[in-house]
Amino acid sequence: MVPAIDPVIGRYVRFEIDGVPHRVYFEEAGPEGGGGIPLVCLHTAGADSRQFRHLLADPAVTERYRVLAFDMPWHGKSTPPDGWERTEYRLTTASYTAAVRAFCQALEIDKPVVMGCSIGGRIVLDLAIEHAAEFRALIALEAADFQQPWYDTAWLHRPDVHGGEVCAALISGLIAPQSPAVSRHETLWMYMQGGPGVFKGDLYFYRVDGDLREKVKTIDTKVCPLYLLTGEYDFSCTAEDTLRTAAQIPGVEVQIMKELGHFPMSENPAKFREYILPVLERIAQLSPRA
Amino acid sequence: MSPAERFARLPDLLAADTDLRRRGGWLTADCRIDIGAEPFYLTLREGALADLARGPHLLRSVAFSISGTEEAWQRHWQPIPEPGWHDIFALTKRGAASMQGDLRPLLQNLQYFKDLLALPRRLAEAA
Numbered sequence: 001m002v003p004a005i006d007p008v009i010g011r012y013v014r015f016e017i018d019g020v021p022h023r024v025y026f027e028e029a030g031p032e033g034g035g036g037i038p039l040v041c042l043h044t045a046g047a048d049s050r051q052f053r054h055l056l057a058d059p060a061v062t063e064r065y066r067v068l069a070f071d072m073p074w075h076g077k078s079t080p081p082d083g084w085e086r087t088e089y090r091l092t093t094a095s096y097t098a099a100v101r102a103f104c105q106a107l108e109i110d111k112p113v114v115m116g117c118s119i120g121g122r123i124v125l126d127l128a129i130e131h132a133a134e135f136r137a138l139i140a141l142e143a144a145d146f147q148q149p150w151y152d153t154a155w156l157h158r159p160d161v162h163g164g165e166v167c168a169a170l171i172s173g174l175i176a177p178q179s180p181a182v183s184r185h186e187t188l189w190m191y192m193q194g195g196p197g198v199f200k201g202d203l204y205f206y207r208v209d210g211d212l213r214e215k216v217k218t219i220d221t222k223v224c225p226l227y228l229l230t231g232e233y234d235f236s237c238t239a240e241d242t243l244r245t246a247a248q249i250p251g252v253e254v255q256i257m258k259e260l261g262h263f264p265m266s267e268n269p270a271k272f273r274e275y276i277l278p279v280l281e282r283i284a285q286l287s288p289r290a
Numbered sequence: 291m292s293p294a295e296r297f298a299r300l301p302d303l304l305a306a307d308t309d310l311r312r313r314g315g316w317l318t319a320d321c322r323i324d325i326g327a328e329p330f331y332l333t334l335r336e337g338a339l340a341d342l343a344r345g346p347h348l349l350r351s352v353a354f355s356i357s358g359t360e361e362a363w364q365r366h367w368q369p370i371p372e373p374g375w376h377d378i379f380a381l382t383k384r385g386a387a388s389m390q391g392d393l394r395p396l397l398q399n400l401q402y403f404k405d406l407l408a409l410p411r412r413l414a415e416a417a
Contacts, residue, residue: 155393161397166400172377172404174377239373
């Protein structure tokens, strides 16, 4: 019998982020003969690159795109930096931007498309503001310039509440009721596996450091096309939040995705496909910029 | 059936859900759920409902309470709730529900409570 192996390769790459050595896990899949438009995927807060496993295994995507998804430092199979035990993990705009750019440089990826979800979507907006010329196109899923908090993150990391279970239970409501039970629970499973305080540390970026109100107005979609897609059941980043953000950015393409929530690529891969394939098609038609 | 009448069926709904009771096996807590103006006092013992007392009970103490408008529960319990009404935190974020008291037992057993409070959704087809 032929082994049933997923068409995805996982490896580790070593590079420095702001002078600190890191060993980062990533998965990739692309055209059989190599090449392809690089598409770098950024997972949500407190999760890891497994969220993109369906996209990585979708021939309609990988026949043209070299899809790469990496676990952020502290997440998934990317270990925290030496001495982590003496620090409180906190993601910031600067550290997140540095990590994404360092990953692309380490793998010598030229002008990738970057697609991020949730905090990944927020940093994509920041890349559009600060570094647009480095990218072929940017896709922000479940992203806005600002979102109203809906719980106290202190609950995410304390000894009398199980961190994995409370993280998953909190975010479970962000999944659309129509999403298949299997995909819902796989999405929750990943949340149950985050390191202590990591989800909370990611949300520092989201809630304290990453406020982009006013700044999004400076995005120039002529330098780099920007696509915003948000699920209608996402009450963390609501459709209104995304539409308000889009209204400030001339040339942006925005879509509200029906029957999807905050984790479109993992909570309902088949439904997400209906929305993301046309976007990837349009990006593939863009002529590569010098 | 009014939202309060649906919630009054909670003992049968929970009794029929062995998986939810299993997941609540470490939970023992007293709490109050307000369906509109009507309070319900829940006595939860190891994941099972030892008692459900409907209506005002003066000086009855609970660890925490969750209050929602009639509309909030009615829309929350649709077979497929609309966006913004589908989760207890969606309700609190929009101001249609609130949580008070010592929220620790709630957060320690959050998925249990979310699923418990969604049980009346199962009555929708019979309604």
